[in-house]
Amino acid sequence: MSSILVIGKPNSGKSLLFNRLTGMNQKVANFPGVTVEIKSSAFRRHRLIDLPGTYSLQPITPDERIAVKKFHETVASDEVKGVLCMLDCTRLERSLVFGLQAQRVCQEEGVPIMFALNMMDDVARIGETVDVEGLKQALNAEIRPISTKKKQGLDELADDLDDMIRNPDRFVREPGEGDGSDYLKRSHELHQRFGPDVRAILALQQKLDNFFLSGTFGGLVFVLIMLLLFQSIFTWATPLMDGVEGIIGWLAGQVSSGMSDGMVKDFIVDAMFGGVGSFLVFVPQIMVLTFIIGLLEDSGYLARASVLCHRTLSNVGLSGMSFVPYLSGFACAIPAMMVARNIPSTKRRLLTIITIPLMSCSARLPVYSLIILVLVPANKVFGGFVDLRGVIFFALYFLGIVAALVVSALLSKYVIHEADDAPFMLELPPYRLPSLKPLLTRAVNAGKTFITKAGHVIFAIAVIIWVLGYFPYGPGNLDSSYLGIMGKWIEPIFAPMDLDWRYGVAILASFAAREVFVGTLGTMFGIDGADENIAGLAANVQADGMSLASGAALLVFYVIALQCGATLAVMRKETGSNRIPIATFVGYSLLAYLAALLTYMTF
Template sequence: MTQRHVIAIAGNPNTGKTTLFNALTGHRARVGNYPGITVERRMAGVVLPNGAKVDLLDIPGTYSLLARTAEEQIALETLLGLRDLPRPDAVIVCVDATQLVRSTYLVMQAQEMGLPVIVALTMTDEAGSAAPDPAALADILGCEVVPVLARKGIGLDDIRRAMVRAGVAAGRGEDEGGDGGAAKWRWQPSSALAERVAEVRRVLPAAWPQTDAVALWALMSVDEDDELDEVDDRLRAAVAAACPSSEVANDIDDEVIEARYRWLDEHVAPLVRGQPDRTLTERVDSVLLNRVAGFAVFLGIMFLVFQSLFAWADPAITLIEELFGWAGGAIEAILPESILRDLLVEGLIAGVGSVLVFLPQILLLFFFLGLMEDSGYLARVAYLMDRIMKSMNLHGRAFVPMLSGFACAVPAILATRTMERRRDRLLTMMVVPLMTCSARLPVYTLVIASLYPAGHVLGIFPVQGLLMVLMYLFSTATALVAAWVLSRSVKPLRARRLPFVIELPPYRLPRLADVLRMMWERSRLFLSEAGRVILVCTVLLWALLSFPQTLPEGAPDYDAMIAAAAGAEEQAQLENEREGALLRESYGGRLGHVIEPVIEPLGFDWKIGVGIVGAFAAREVFVSTLGVVYSAGSDVDESSATLRERIRAEVRADGSPVYTPLVGLSLMIFFALACQCMSTLAVVKRETGGYRWPLFLFGYMTTLAWVASFVVYQGGRLLGLG
């Protein structure tokens, strides 16, 4: 059985690389008008015009093959076939027609590595008349150049035919740029550099391509501060001998980079027939990048977004609540009283339904974030935030994962791979979980909608939308302050901050299809991943709250009392008292009472404690847990009431309300700061390679949450607020 050909797609960030991958494969990988979207390899099959099947690899966007970041290392390993990966038969390099010289730098590197290259010339519609002539560019680069507009399906057949020709030509011998022989450099290295390259080439690992280009890569990438994995000790020693000082290493970098760009400036730059018209972009940026006006616009946009989560989503939420209420009532009418009926009504419907009602808000949040990302606006926000990030010792690139943290901390932590240094990645991982993710949104929405009336502040600002904005601002401010403290108090997180460089992409009309696809994919992930956790936890919590169905010795004989009751109203009251007593004596009730002394200073009772314990599996489980708790403790007349109504009606033994606005604020503060997500801790363990950092993350966030909630609740009581 012959091995299938492998063709890689490479390119600078934001050059349409993943869009081309999706168009060729029918895949639905995430795309965006923002650097740093792809952080791992993706592979999908493609059928070529000659019937051959090839595997197409989408590798992370990179500006060069110097492996200083995780993305660059993934790109290099994929292109060279390291770590037992198949070496690509060819590589499609996406070249941005609006940034021709910079984009073709990667083409030069790939050709030096001995790879057959196909250039996909993208963004030609944005370049307009300034776009280079593809035939002239092909003559200069010595490879096929195919103009492509993947969004519109233009040039895809030409790329497929070029892939056929590349597959036939792949694996040629030493004289044609194969794995043997010297690199086909378009510039001439100095004699000193050539000697150093030869020294390093002699000790390259046997599994690596034995080329001068790989030896040059080692000279420019391997040093005592790098974070490269599996680099042979002999190779490190040879590089250290060839580069005995940082000055020598810097001289090598300068010589190579200047020589490459000198060739590009002489041969490629003349093909650019003018500069794209960016007048409109510059005018908009004069406002959006202004330190005052830009922040005001950003805050205004976020306020409108969060207010819309209530105003636009509430009808859909109400409809879903009514549907689940109807489903629960229908099952109660059909099935006789039994454990099965309790499981279906109090466990599955009450628990899962109380979380699914917030799906409309999650969809809206992802929709707005997708519009801002696809338009290029989020890159401007990153630029604005860099001054603040710098003051908190965070790298500017940390804004990308921190912003992604508004959706989910797991992909946000993966996005830290775009940063060069381990210190920057670790520090960002430690604060990303503080960002308000979509799993916290159901908790905030439940508390705000239940305890805060839909009024206005100063007759202008809606109370509910303003509270939601403040919670998001609180989480962002806390994350920044935490970064400042950790960077000064935790030794591994201390380091000099590197300058932040980000490309500001041109403004583009958001592609509605891509935005909707991204919105659906993220929401589907929420339903599939979180849904499974919620389902398992809901059933487990229902069992904990339903068993044992016995009362302790000395408890009232409720059965006899109900039988002797004078009327239906008295019977219902006694039945409700019995259900409450059974709930308190259940395994879950006992657990809640055990932790109640710890959380009581925060304003929480044992029922909230049960919800907090359940939320350690996933934050959104807190809502389903309360749904189960209050279903298990409700009488028949309350069974159709929504969870929000039950929370508002919950009272203590002395008749005082359990939930007050102050308790609600304390609860939201706790959830804003606590690390109640096992998935987040798992991905931190995977990225850091051990238990040290996830345990530290869990410990400091839980402590911070308790202290902050304690200060809010007890401080509010001292001020007479609760």
């Protein structure tokens, strides 16, 4: 199978084109450096390889180094039969700086190359155009004008790529004018001669920036957007959560009424509906969170937020570039650590990676939700506009952020002494109106991934917990079951927080995956006879009499504890060290326990 390499400067639309041509759902966002992994997929009879974007073949960040190394390796090998270089026609000069360097390398290696001139619709909207024919002749290369967003010119581009593989000689040409050494001067000249006048686009961007980055409103708008993000997790997801809970409760009723009493029925009701079912109730919140983060990513606001945060984050050893990995960490720490590759400073990147697990990822959502539902009434505050549960949610996320900043400041001052050698430089992309369909697709995929990834672990642990809790005396005898006997051994660990052995078992089980906490607790309450309200675990825990101090301690524990094996594995890979993930795990576990104890004592 012939491979085609897709390259270009950051935020030029490579990933969206890759998705359009291959039918994949790779993450795209209106933020430079969102592609940090090399992705490949089948396209017609070929294979497309999407590289992270880079401004130049002289890299300064880890993600650029990966892209440039892979580019040189693949064009020098027999693996790649052609290169497609994306040019953003709203940033033609910057795109050509990279495009001209890539064209020179391809010509030296005898690899065919062609260009796709993307975002033609943006230029047309301001009444401008690109002299494609003139640029073609000057570059001595094939150029296909397209709009990946509007799906314009993509069929023609696909045919061009086919042609590039079939007739490579047609695409291996001497680069046009110049000797290739002065690509900076040449890109400027080419833009002047053939490029559009994009002052109207820049003027619009400036108008919006005057608001979002203004001294008066900038900081306030930032806080309001963050508050809205966490409010929406509760307010928008509640009807969906109620719906899922209703369906699970109804299904449990239907299944149990059609079965005769016995072990099989107990297993299905307690482990399946009580354990796995109570976890499914929280999936809509994960989808809403993904949707809102996607909305911010696609709008172009994230780069502005990074600028606004830079100074504050710099004071604790981080960078404005840490903001996007942190925000991604609210969904999942694993891709967030990879996004940190576009932080040029080694020290700031390391501090970001170590502190990302303190961002409350979606796996914590079910735990937070459960305890909040148990402890916090569904009241409206601030004149009825704000949901109190949403405020507590925000406070928990905020606590994670504060913990990350404190840990980073301490590590920066006392542990990681490496000099910071990389200044802050970030391109602010144009604002764009996000498209609804990709956002919805991304949200649904996040829900699906969450279920498939965590589902089997939750199911396996629910089965183990059910077997240990059901035997030897059957339902209603959880205290004297094998699980009860084992649970009482570990009871002293959590007894100082007035959490009995059932919570201790759920906490320890959740070191396999945080979401397991809810399923484990659901299974145990099911065995213990609270199965009249299968999916209503919160009501069962409430009836069990959890105190405010114990609940708050539990929440604080989950904000800090690093209970995710996959996160530790990626941390090891990204830092190239065994010591860092081990120290981080031990450190956060101890800190979580002590902070939880302190919280209990305070309440």
